[in-house]
Amino acid sequence: MAVMLAPTRRSLLRHALPGGALLVGLPPASAQPAPLQFGVMPNVSTRILLGQYQPFRGFLEQELGRAVEVVTAPGLQAFHERSVAGAYGLVVTAANLGRVAQLDAGLRPIAIYEPRIPGLIVTLRSRPLASAAELRGLTVAMTNPQSLVALKFIHWLRAQGMEIGRDASATHARNEDSLAQLLNTPETRAAVMSRGEFNAIRADIRENLVIWQEFTRVPGFLVLLGPRLDQAESARVTAAIGRLPESEAGRAFFAATGFNAIRPVTPADLAELDDVVDETRAFLRAP
Structure with a gap:
């Protein structure tokens, strides 16, 4: 079932006007x-x-x-x-x-x-990265694996000589706050996200994070x-x-x-x- 985000003006005015009067600026309902x-x-x-x-x-x-x-x-x-x-x-x-x-x-x-949308590699402020090579053998967190930022990160990592699934693993979170929380696990050193996702993280969580690198703009x-x-x-x-x-x-x-x-x-x-x-x-x- 589709999720409708807003009532139409017709439905609003049918409730507001007696008998479903004509909409201002729109043709009669029958037409x-x-x-x-x-x-x-x-x-x-x-x-x-x-x-x-x-x-x-x-x-x-x-x-x-x-x-x-x-x-x-x-x-x-x-x-x-x-x-x-x-x-x-x-x-x-x-x-x-x-x-x-x-x-x-x-x-x-x-x-x-x-x-264009910035793609970011984010770490805990207390555990920054010195180089991409430090991701080898560890896990990278992301939200939607099919997002353009996530796919471009896979290409970026390949250019660093590493492959997801071979040299590093990926784990996925339900939302931005969960994505940031994954960085508290020992095996997850970095999270990949858009600038919009980073900004959507709760302020009390975001203050413990640092943007290590903006690796792309998609x-x-x-x-x-x-x-x-x-x-x-x-x-x-x-x-x-x-x-x-x-x-x-x-x-x-x-x-x-x-x-x-x-x-x-x-x-x-x-x-x-x-x-x-x-x-x-x-x-x-x-x-």
Whole structure:
């Protein structure tokens, strides 16, 4: 079952106005198209997503003249499965997952978030690393193994002459706070996370951590059109998203999320993801 993040304006006004009066700025309910399903990757809690995407949702409703429902799924794999099945008309997801959705299911990338996402190697302040070689024989903690930051770390470690599964192990945590707590175990010397994950760690836990290295900056989230969105509506949604950054709603969205731009995606952006496509597919197939 999809997780709906916000009531539509239609449902709100039906409760607020006698007899379900007409919505301001929208066609009569009898002529209203089905709500646009706006699927957002569950990278943070549903409550946080609701607050972050409220300005974005409201802007799209105003621009498109139709209801928009922001929805997500219980986990990343379920979200990806629903995305490629065409459950969403508009999708925001991790860049590597978006590239796979494009190649495997025909979703159409139209935009990308900025800035790029820093990938961090974090240690306890009391147990810093002197070099990557100290990870040999130990465990590295991460949250989502199929995340772009995690996959790029595997490539980075390979460049240091080590392989996960051969020279070091990986362990996975349910959330950011649990990820940091794993560093208290003797066998876990480092945790791999995005800057957003690091910032989401509780302050009393984070004060005991130190960023040993920023090892990469990966592309931001991709915005894609679902395979079932028709040509006319696709053009309208694309144009609306292009106008979002200069709007008051766009500024509110950026303030809530830490992003600072949404720009058209380029072939070079997509090509940068191709070295992790096969690994992403393998993680998505894993039980």
